[in-house]
Amino acid sequence: MNLPISLTINGVRRDIALDDPRVTLLDLLRERLDLTGTKKGCDRGQCGACTILVDGRRINSCLALAVSHDGAEITTIEGVAYGEEPHPVQAAFIAHDGFQCGFCTPGQIMSGIGLIQEGQAGDDPERVRECMSGNLCRCGAYAGITEAMLEAQANMTAANRRRSA
Amino acid sequence: MMNFDYVRPANVADAIAAASEQGSTYLASGTNLLDLMKGGISRPSRLVDVTRLPGLDRVEHLSDGALRIGALVRNADLAHDAEFARVYPAVAEALLSGASAQLRNAATVGGNLMQRTRCAYFYDVASACNRRWPGAGCDALKGENRLHAVLGWSEGCIATHPSDFCVPLVALDAVVEIEGRSGRRELPLEVLHRLPGDTPDRETALEPGDLIVALRLPAAAKDFAAHARYIKVRERTSYAFAVASAAAALRIENGTIGEARLALGGVAAKPWRACEAEQVLAGKSPDASLYREAARAALADARPSGNNAFKIELAQRIVVRALTLAAAGTPARISALPGSPFSSVAGA
Structure with a gap:
């Protein structure tokens, strides 16, 4: 076929x-x-x-x-990166230790980028955790992932505001 | 996965013709079907891809006040439609309490209705399962069955239908629009899914070639917007099927319940409408003892199918919680943990 x-x-x-x-x-x-x-x-x-x-x-x-x-x-x-510059979600995962072994990380980051575009979580950590529940992390880096997502969301919102100002 | 032919018909008539042949099945997003095919549980010889069929991805307001939701509307798009969530809050909450964000982005309305009633023994091809292989027997009866059905089950099958979406839909008298070999017809959602009886392999009232093209919520479904919730207990906070769930919708007038709608999930092979409980509630003042009486009525016919007697008590408590929260009023925004009884709650 x-x-x-x-x-x-x-x-x-x-x-x-x-x-x-x-x-x-x-x-x-x-x-x-x-x-x-x-x-x-x-x-x-x-x-x-x-x-x-x-x-x-x-x-x-x-x-x-x-x-x-x-x-x-x-x-x-x-x-997702801009040449050598990481995507804001990638940068935030590094800054907040959003991973240990790294196997789930590409999926976490793509899910995080998708979530920010959906605009459903905002600055609420409970909503971030709920909206990221389709990504399992066996190392248990969830706390860092949530912090990374909150920072990435804040940074991207601020950057958008600067761009539209 | 067994190999298959793949066809992508251009219109509904061609799709029906292609899917009417033995071994054919429809493919929408495939979030349930491909999983079952990978496990060797479903073995279609031909997939009829309906994802490009024109006109099935729209939400329309009909002149009689009904809402018509095309079968290819994605679960996430429907749940995140602010107007939809305002008018049918329990449906939106149920959608958001189901699966994961990735699956909701892919899964369609029609596909959600057509997901299989299933349990771990259905998935395990080394186990006996009448639903997978008619006449083989049911290993769940003497197996790990604490999550299985407590209503409407038979010795042939004790699996549950896992949809959250279908639970408020059946409470709101949703209607399924079907195109088939003999034209268009419609069925109440209530009768789309069958109880297992002696033929658990016959899951729905659909005939070969039948295609769900839309779902309709009648005008009266709008009457419950101010008092409607979906509450679901899971074994983890998110991304799990219901151990038991309930959709409660009330029309409250001058402090009295004018009309009540109630359905349960995770307790039977189909979304379970609790009509007797609705009658208990109608015309009364909302209060805790009334909710307990309604919950007893909803589970009056329940019996354990194994090590799951706790679900009968649990389901009653969920009914009470859903009614309590519905009576307190639909929140302005769906809670951070949709459907969760552990969300911060007003009035509970």
């Missing part, structure tokens, strides 16, 4: 000839496009390690068939 699809991944258009409809976005990224920043944890939508943005929304890439997302715009952890 030949299934041609086209995706825009981190701003670059990619034409892909899928030979199998079973390929998930996660496996496409990792196994076929060498974008291994997105992690495979449970592969069943329970851990959030595979979180990416599809058309600006955070989803579990392990539960998304690539063929069904023909034409989508995809952002992965490889696409």
Whole structure:
């Protein structure tokens, strides 16, 4: 079965000839496009390690068939920094020790970027924890993750205000 | 995962034709179906991708006061629609109490209704399960069954339907619009999901090829906006199925309950409407002893299906809490922990 699809991944258009409809976005990224920043944890939508943005929304890439997302715009952890300068969420995770082993971190950061765009948590740590509950961290870095998210949200809001002033 | 053919029809008629063939099934976002396929539990030979079907992703206000929600509207978009959350607060709270933000961003309204009734033995292909393999038996009956059904179960199956969304919907008399081989028809959500009986593998009233195209909330569902909550007890604070849950919606006039709606989740193979409890509440003054009487009525037919007698008491307490919070008034904003009884509460 030949299934041609086209995706825009981190701003670059990619034409892909899928030979199998079973390929998930996660496996496409990792196994076929060498974008291994997105992690495979449970592969069943329970851990959030595979979180990416599809058309600006955070989803579990392990539960998304690539063929069904023909034409989508995809952002992965490889696409969020501004050159050598980290994304504000990445910087805040470093500043607040939002990780230990690092395996869940790309998913946490993509989920955090998605959450800030959704605008549902604001400066409320309880809402941050609730809205990040789809990302598990076996090292238990949740306290640092919450602090990082609050700082990133504040920094990005201030930067937007400066830009629009 | 077993291999399959993939088709993406351009319109509803082509989708129905493709999905009517043996072994075919519809694919929306796939958050439940792909998980089941990875586990070898669902083994369709063809997926009919409905995600691009035109016109199914809209929310429309109908002239009779009803709200029509297209089957492809995403759970997160519906829950975060401020006007929707204001008019149907228990539905929005239920949506936000379910799954994770990532799953809610992907999952569709129609897909939520069509997620499987399931338990750990259904997922474990080495276990006997009548729902997965008719006639195989049910290992849950003598297994780890503290989270299983206490209402409407049979010896054939004791699994529960995990949807939060469906619980307030069934309380609000939601209607499902279906396109099928013999045209368009509609069903009350109440009868979409079947109790297991002797055929737990037959989960819904749908026929081969039937496609849910929309969900409709009738005009009367708006009457409960001021007093409606969804309360859900989980084994962890977030991102877990309900051990038991309740949607309570009240129309309170001059200090009296004019009309009550009540449904329970996590207790049966379908979202469980508690009509007897609604009758207990109607016409009375809201108070704690009345809520306890209603809770007893809601669980009057309950019996343990295993090591889960505690759920009968727990469900009654959740009903009391949901009614108490609903009577206190819908909060201006959904709490930081949607559905959680541990959120800071007014009036509880």
